[in-house]
Amino acid sequence: MYTDIVMDHLTNPRNMGEIENADGIGQIGNPVCGDIMRITIRVKDGVLEDIKFKTFGCGAAIATSSIVTQMMHGKTIKEALALTNKHVAEELGGLPTNKLHCSNLAADALHLAIKDYLTKNPGAVEGVDPANIIVKDDHDEEQGPSCGSI
Amino acid sequence: MDRIYMDYSATSPLRKEALDAMMPYLTENFGNPSSIHWFGRTAKKAMEEARASIASSIGAADPSEIIITSCGSEADNLAIWGVMETYGKKHIITSAIEHHAVIDTVKILAKEGYEATYIPVDEYGLVDPEAVRNAIRPDTGLVSIMHGNNEIGTIEPIGEIAGICKEKGVLFHTDAVQTLGHIPINVQAIGADLLSFAGHKFYGPKGIGGLYVRKGIRLEPQLTGGAQERKRRAGTENVAYIIGMAKALELAIAEMPDETRHLTTLRDRLIKGLFERIPEIKLNGHPTKRLPGNVNISYKYVEGESLLLHLDMNGIAASSGSACTSGSLEPSHVLMAIGLNHETAHGSVRMSLGKYNTEQDIDKVLEVYPGIVAKLREMSPLYVKTTCARKEFCDESGTCSVNK
Numbered sequence: 001m002y003t004d005i006v007m008d009h010l011t012n013p014r015n016m017g018e019i020e021n022a023d024g025i026g027q028i029g030n031p032v033c034g035d036i037m038r039i040t041i042r043v044k045d046g047v048l049e050d051i052k053f054k055t056f057g058c059g060a061a062i063a064t065s066s067i068v069t070q071m072m073h074g075k076t077i078k079e080a081l082a083l084t085n086k087h088v089a090e091e092l093g094g095l096p097t098n099k100l101h102c103s104n105l106a107a108d109a110l111h112l113a114i115k116d117y118l119t120k121n122p123g124a125v126e127g128v129d130p131a132n133i134i135v136k137d138d139h140d141e142e143q144g145p146s147c148g149s150i
Numbered sequence: 151m152d153r154i155y156m157d158y159s160a161t162s163p164l165r166k167e168a169l170d171a172m173m174p175y176l177t178e179n180f181g182n183p184s185s186i187h188w189f190g191r192t193a194k195k196a197m198e199e200a201r202a203s204i205a206s207s208i209g210a211a212d213p214s215e216i217i218i219t220s221c222g223s224e225a226d227n228l229a230i231w232g233v234m235e236t237y238g239k240k241h242i243i244t245s246a247i248e249h250h251a252v253i254d255t256v257k258i259l260a261k262e263g264y265e266a267t268y269i270p271v272d273e274y275g276l277v278d279p280e281a282v283r284n285a286i287r288p289d290t291g292l293v294s295i296m297h298g299n300n301e302i303g304t305i306e307p308i309g310e311i312a313g314i315c316k317e318k319g320v321l322f323h324t325d326a327v328q329t330l331g332h333i334p335i336n337v338q339a340i341g342a343d344l345l346s347f348a349g350h351k352f353y354g355p356k357g358i359g360g361l362y363v364r365k366g367i368r369l370e371p372q373l374t375g376g377a378q379e380r381k382r383r384a385g386t387e388n389v390a391y392i393i394g395m396a397k398a399l400e401l402a403i404a405e406m407p408d409e410t411r412h413l414t415t416l417r418d419r420l421i422k423g424l425f426e427r428i429p430e431i432k433l434n435g436h437p438t439k440r441l442p443g444n445v446n447i448s449y450k451y452v453e454g455e456s457l458l459l460h461l462d463m464n465g466i467a468a469s470s471g472s473a474c475t476s477g478s479l480e481p482s483h484v485l486m487a488i489g490l491n492h493e494t495a496h497g498s499v500r501m502s503l504g505k506y507n508t509e510q511d512i513d514k515v516l517e518v519y520p521g522i523v524a525k526l527r528e529m530s531p532l533y534v535k536t537t538c539a540r541k542e543f544c545d546e547s548g549t550c551s552v553n554k
Binding site: 002007010011013016027031032033034035036037038054055056057058059061062 | 451452453454455456459460463481491492493496528529530531532533
């Protein structure tokens with residue numbers, strides 16, 4: 001059900017952990033859904049110098065977090081803000097349909113970390129207002145059927 | 151890689167003796183049991199012998215009390231709809247932890263104008279028979295309470311519940327899909343009016359099951375268009391599979407004492423070993439009133455699907471009540487019904503042991519599992535390392551100096 005790329009990130013997660021005294025922290029999801037991602041960033045001259053993740057969740061949740069840290073390492077804030085959850089899924093070679101919504105939140109977590117950074121450092125990146133970084137967390141309102149028979 | 155199968159509650163392999171018994175009826179003795187000629191008669195005779203064997207295996211009074219179905223879910227559907235459509239009563243009682251084949255069917259009834267009561271369970275997953283008594287009304291048509299729970303393995307007091315139903319004049323159905331062939335069942339001793347089962351849970355074939363219906367109970371057929379199964383279930387009978395199921399059941403019952411010893415020994419060793427090696431875990435289900443092969447444990451701070459994938463990479467096959475295994479958000483209704491919070495419910499894994507598991511399988515799990523849990527906890531934003539391994543079981547955890 002998962003691609004080899006997903007399985008690779010699950011087995012060998014990249015940049016797992018937490019940056020101490022991070023410049024920005026973004027967290028999304030909640031335990032009700034079974035997915036929580038926390039991304040911490042270090043920013044220098046408008047560039048993501050370091051990104052780390054911690055994730056509670058299924059294989060898709062872990063793989064999306066891991067690959068986001070890899071994809072965005074060394075990228076500018078503006079490039080990072082252009083990233084979508086859809087890009088992340090594509091980079092993994094696709095995700096099962098039922099995982100596209102519920103576990104594919106890593107880009108959102110990164111955007112929240114950037115928002116946090118820009119809120120603490122207003123004007124750090126020209127032309128980007130943290131108030132305009134909107135991450136819709138409709139996750140906890142989502143209702144699904146239960147998990148099926150085991 | 152050596153693969154270890156620990157998902158026997160999902161399904162079991164077909165045993166050789168059952169396959170051998172089936173083969174002639176897939177090939178040369180292929181007749182339709184409804185045909186009048188030699189081919190038909192040969193098939194019919196073998197099928198009726200198998201039916202009699204199943205009846206005797208479960209302590210039924212007469213072979214005609216066994217209706218063959220395509221699976222356990224069909225048997226549950228037939229029991230519930232069949233009874234409710236026949237007797238004109240409006241109310242049905244079931245438990246909060248039934249298999250979906252029962253609980254979803256009851257939910258559909260409730261949408262179609264029937265009234266349903268879902269009896270809650272305690273923290274071990276046990277139904278209180280007195281709660282069933284109190285829920286029975288004059289218009290109650292059926293009480294359906296499972297025998298053994300498929301997720302947490304809890305064995306329900308169905309004899310007591312059946313007694314209450316009899317006293318109150320209400321029909322009692324039990325889903326025994328997880329228990330038949332694994333723990334002793336005698337339908338007359340239990341006092342069940344209807345009982346569902348499925349062949350592939352006791353080393354018989356998939357795609358075959360059955361419903362015991364006590365003589366005298368009428369049942370509106372759910373499949374129509376033929377006189378098979380005494381007009382209660384139309385369709386050409388799956389002769390070979392019925393024979394395979396009967397053979398597997400006969401052997402399961404003969405081997406049950408040894409099998410139970412084998413499984414409970416492995417089960418208890420696995421549970422004990424995991425508790426010794428992994429901190430902050432919780433056994434779900436009843437400590438003693440549980441299926442011989444069931445181990446269901448919540449691993450705090452980690453999610454079930456990630457655990458399953460890592461176990462699978464190590465050649466170990468298990469399953470999970472975590473929502474993420476299906477991509478929905480709500481964890482299993484069973485784990486929620488026993489009072490787990492979402493986070494704990496998401497981190498649960500079921501290992502169901504069977505005939506072909508060995509001590510070496512348990513050793514392998516105990517060797518690799520602690521590392522998997524540690525790796526995923528390291529990754530989890532919810533995990534806060536403590537020096538106290540028993541934090542969640544400790545009333546003093548708030549004030550405990552070790553924990554701080």
